[in-house]
Amino acid sequence: MSSKTKQRISRILLYILIVVMAIWMLFPFYWAVNSSFKSEQQLAMMPTTFVPRAPATQDISFYLRNYEAVLTNQAFLRAIVNSAIVAVSVTALALAVGAFAGFALGKLRYRGKTGTLYVILAMTMFPQIAVLSGLYAVINRFQISAISSLVLTYLLFSLPFTAWVLTSFFRELPTEIFQSAQVDGASPFQTFYMIMLPLTAPALVTTGLLAFIGAWNEYLFALTFTSVQPDARTLPVVIANFPSQFSQQIPFGEIMAAGVLSSLPLILLVFIFQRRIVAGLTAGAVKG
Amino acid sequence: MAKGAAGGSDLARQEQRLAYVLLAPTFLILLAIAIYPLLSVFYYSFTNETFASATPTESVGLSNYQNLLSMTIRTVPPKIDETTGQPQVDPDTGETKYQSAVAVLPREPLRFKQLTQFNLFGTQYVLGASDPDFIRSIWDTILFAVVTVFLELVLGMVVALIVNANFKGRGLMRALILVPWAVPTAVSSQMWAYMLQPNRTGFFNTFLWRIGLGGGEIPFLSDPAWQLPSMILIDVWKTTPFMALLLLAGIQLIPGDIYEAANVDGAGAMRKFFQLTLPLLRGTIAVALVFRTLDALRVFDLFQIVLGQARYSMASFTYYQLIQNRAMGYSSASSVIIFIVLSAFAIIYMRSLGVQSNEQ
Numbered sequence: 001m002s003s004k005t006k007q008r009i010s011r012i013l014l015y016i017l018i019v020v021m022a023i024w025m026l027f028p029f030y031w032a033v034n035s036s037f038k039s040e041q042q043l044a045m046m047p048t049t050f051v052p053r054a055p056a057t058q059d060i061s062f063y064l065r066n067y068e069a070v071l072t073n074q075a076f077l078r079a080i081v082n083s084a085i086v087a088v089s090v091t092a093l094a095l096a097v098g099a100f101a102g103f104a105l106g107k108l109r110y111r112g113k114t115g116t117l118y119v120i121l122a123m124t125m126f127p128q129i130a131v132l133s134g135l136y137a138v139i140n141r142f143q144i145s146a147i148s149s150l151v152l153t154y155l156l157f158s159l160p161f162t163a164w165v166l167t168s169f170f171r172e173l174p175t176e177i178f179q180s181a182q183v184d185g186a187s188p189f190q191t192f193y194m195i196m197l198p199l200t201a202p203a204l205v206t207t208g209l210l211a212f213i214g215a216w217n218e219y220l221f222a223l224t225f226t227s228v229q230p231d232a233r234t235l236p237v238v239i240a241n242f243p244s245q246f247s248q249q250i251p252f253g254e255i256m257a258a259g260v261l262s263s264l265p266l267i268l269l270v271f272i273f274q275r276r277i278v279a280g281l282t283a284g285a286v287k288g
Numbered sequence: 289m290a291k292g293a294a295g296g297s298d299l300a301r302q303e304q305r306l307a308y309v310l311l312a313p314t315f316l317i318l319l320a321i322a323i324y325p326l327l328s329v330f331y332y333s334f335t336n337e338t339f340a341s342a343t344p345t346e347s348v349g350l351s352n353y354q355n356l357l358s359m360t361i362r363t364v365p366p367k368i369d370e371t372t373g374q375p376q377v378d379p380d381t382g383e384t385k386y387q388s389a390v391a392v393l394p395r396e397p398l399r400f401k402q403l404t405q406f407n408l409f410g411t412q413y414v415l416g417a418s419d420p421d422f423i424r425s426i427w428d429t430i431l432f433a434v435v436t437v438f439l440e441l442v443l444g445m446v447v448a449l450i451v452n453a454n455f456k457g458r459g460l461m462r463a464l465i466l467v468p469w470a471v472p473t474a475v476s477s478q479m480w481a482y483m484l485q486p487n488r489t490g491f492f493n494t495f496l497w498r499i500g501l502g503g504g505e506i507p508f509l510s511d512p513a514w515q516l517p518s519m520i521l522i523d524v525w526k527t528t529p530f531m532a533l534l535l536l537a538g539i540q541l542i543p544g545d546i547y548e549a550a551n552v553d554g555a556g557a558m559r560k561f562f563q564l565t566l567p568l569l570r571g572t573i574a575v576a577l578v579f580r581t582l583d584a585l586r587v588f589d590l591f592q593i594v595l596g597q598a599r600y601s602m603a604s605f606t607y608y609q610l611i612q613n614r615a616m617g618y619s620s621a622s623s624v625i626i627f628i629v630l631s632a633f634a635i636i637y638m639r640s641l642g643v644q645s646n647e648q
Contacts, residue, residue, distance in 0.1 A: 010557075017450055018461065025465055028525065031491055032479045046488035047497065047504070097317065100310035109300065110307035120314075125579075125634050126322055127586045129603040130627035133332060133610050133620045134325030140339075156321050163314055182299060188306045217472040219589040220607070227611055236474030240593045252482050259475035266470040274463040281530070282537035 029263070036256035039063040043253055066257040076258055078231065079238040082147065083262075086222075086234060087215040089151045094158040094211045095204055102166025103192050107178055120167070123160035128220055131156070139225060146232030149225050154218060158211040165210070168283045169203035170196065206280035209273055213266060235262045326627070332620035339614035352621035356422050360400055362392040364412040389414040422622060425600035432516060432601070433584035436523045437577060443524065444531030444576075449561075451532070452539050465529040473526065477593035480522040484508040515599050519590055526590075527583075531576055538572030539565065582633050586626065602626050 035043060037052045042063060045055055054061040070076050104110070105117055139149045173196060181191040197204075219236040226232045239262060242255045270277060333352055337345045366375035367385045376385040386405075393400040393416040400416035403423055407413070417423040451462050468476065483491040486507040497504035508514045542565065550560050588603035597608060606626065609619035 014450070014453060014455060017446075018455065021447060021450060022461070022464060024525070025468055025529070028476065028479050028483060029467060029471065031483055032475075035482060044489055047494040048489050048491060097313045101314040104307040104310040108303050108307040108310070110304040113307075116311060116315075119318075122634060123318055123322065125582055125630075127582075127603075127626060127630050129586055129588060129606055130623045130630070131322060131325035131329055132606065133616055133623060134328040135321065136610065137328060137332070137616065138325060153321055155317055159314060159317060188303050192306075192310075213470060217474070219472075219474050219592075220603070223592070224607065224611060236472050236589075239472070239478060240474040240589075242478075252478075255478050256482065259472075259478055263471045263475050266472070267467055270466040270470045271463045274459070274466060277466065278462065278533055278537075281533055 066253040083234040090154040090215040094162040098162030101163040105167040106170025146229040206276040335617045337616040358418040425605040440531045447532035448535035469529040473589040534576040
């Protein structure tokens with residue numbers, strides 16, 4: 001076999017692998033979209049169909065009532081607002097506080113630095129489940145509203161993450177900039193605020209995106225802390241415990257429609273900011 | 289360097305003070321939402337605190353832990369045929385009949401329930417636990433974590449190598465593999481739960497039935513034998529992209545001229561992978577493994593949404609104790625156990641990662 005045919009074969013194999021991989025990654029989401037366009041009758045068809053078909057004629061027929069039902073479902077609409085409020089607040093808070101810490105950890109010299117780095121890294125892995133009952137008790141005792149308690153407690157994972165990722169970004173900025181600003185008479189805080197922070201704007205976007213996605217998708221705290229306050233439920237909680245409007249059975253069609261709608265913003269973000277997200281994810285985990 | 293500078297000029301002292309001021313908010317917040325609740329969880333774990341209950345809270349020492357973790361092994365005697373004095377044998381299967389396990393398991397001071405039975409050298413044993421649900425959740429969670437992380441590593445490596453290759457649409461592909469990662473777990477759990485329906489309304493049963501496997505009625509989510517494999521399948525789909533990205537980052541750090549040298553030597557693709565890529569990725573793999581193991585050990589969303597109370601992970605067990613049973617003390621004790629298990633793994637992670645502050 002000549003090396004050229006060999007190359008061609010490995011090329012073909014690569015493309016087969018790519019196609020298999022793409023199907024594997026996307027198929028469940030495709031199936032959700034497919035099911036979201038099916039009526040209850042169509043969902044009950046055996047065997048199931050790869051596109052929505054009418055049970056009697058097997059003609060392709062899309063059913064739109066699921067989306068209609070979801071978009072007029074008060075619980076779902078409120079959940080979108082709740083999720084947005086919580087995720088945006090957490091992201092803003094985590095960035096504001098985490099950028100300070102990241103700058104100190106990444107660029108400043110002080111006693112006890114290694115210890116603080118260890119604490120932040122350990123906190124990025126802190127298991128939420130370990131403090132669930134403790135936080136629940138505090139929230140009950142002080143009667144903190146569900147939304148505020150979510151914003152507050154989500155800092156448990158988003159703040160250490162933000163600080164850690166920003167640390168690695170700050171560290172990469174050339175120290176000369178920092179030093180020459182100091183020589184020019186700028187105080188360290190001025191240097192941070194006027195020179196370093198603008199330079200890390202791209203890193204802030206990356207980190208903010210990841211913090212936002214993390215908060216948008218969080219389930220354990222949301223489920224626990226909104227258990228007595230259904231008004232405050234966020235999207236994951238509503239989707240996991242979907243209130244049925246019309247049917248007695250689990251309303252899978254509506255759940256799929258709601259799931260597709262609440263994943264779309266994230267998928268959009270992923271496609272727009274793919275490079276940044278990857279950079280942020282790997283900065284958090286790989287760079288020491 | 290840091291120590292010398294800190295003692296030196298005004299500027300250095302100013303810098304040090306600024307560092308502490310900038311770090312203070314982060315540490316204060318973490319103290320309030322992590323350290324304080326953690327300490328209170330430790331405290332509650334030694335009490336019988338129950339929400340909305342009339343019984344006064346009192347210290348119960350280690351009894352929550354005892355209840356969660358106590359296990360025992362007893363032999364199960366065979367049923368004796370009264371006429372012959374010999375062990376009874378099932379006429380259909382030829383297997384010995386054994387007495388009920390309940391009879392041999394202790395009831396005082398703790399009541400033990402059967403976890404599993406097994407046969408060793410012709411003797412039947414029963415493994416009992418005072419809280420079989422919790423012991424099973426530990427076992428299931430660890431098994432789940434080990435298998436998912438292993439599969440994710442293998443598949444993640446394949447994906448990483450693919451998206452590292454040169455081909456048209458590579459950028460699109462790299463965005464595409466982020467889709468499973470970005471879809472909220474609540475949504476993906478529901479998507480998969482629907483695909484795994486126990487009849488041919490579900491995708492998997494239809495698919496397997498079409499290719500001649502199974503009667504189209506495999507109860508993926510209600511049959512205990514299928515539950516864990518289903519959970520593993522869903523988690524592998526969801527988390528392989530993350531693993532692939534970590535590995536890809538590691539692959540991209542390998543200098544290209546190493547491969548050029550190998551090309552000159554005429555090494556094949558396989559040999560290049562096993563003798564160059566894999567050894568050079570050892571650090572990345574170690575980090576990714578422990579990082580993902582920690583994540584998998586605290587799995588909650590998937591188990592709670594898909595299996596509910598049919599089968600627990602350690603985290604969903606803790607959640608149900610707290611919310612369903614209002615058993616604050618008991619749930620706290622199980623939290624502490626999870627925390628200890630995870631800390632052990634976290635320490636390994638920190639060791640393998642090696643934190644460096646390049647200023648010191």
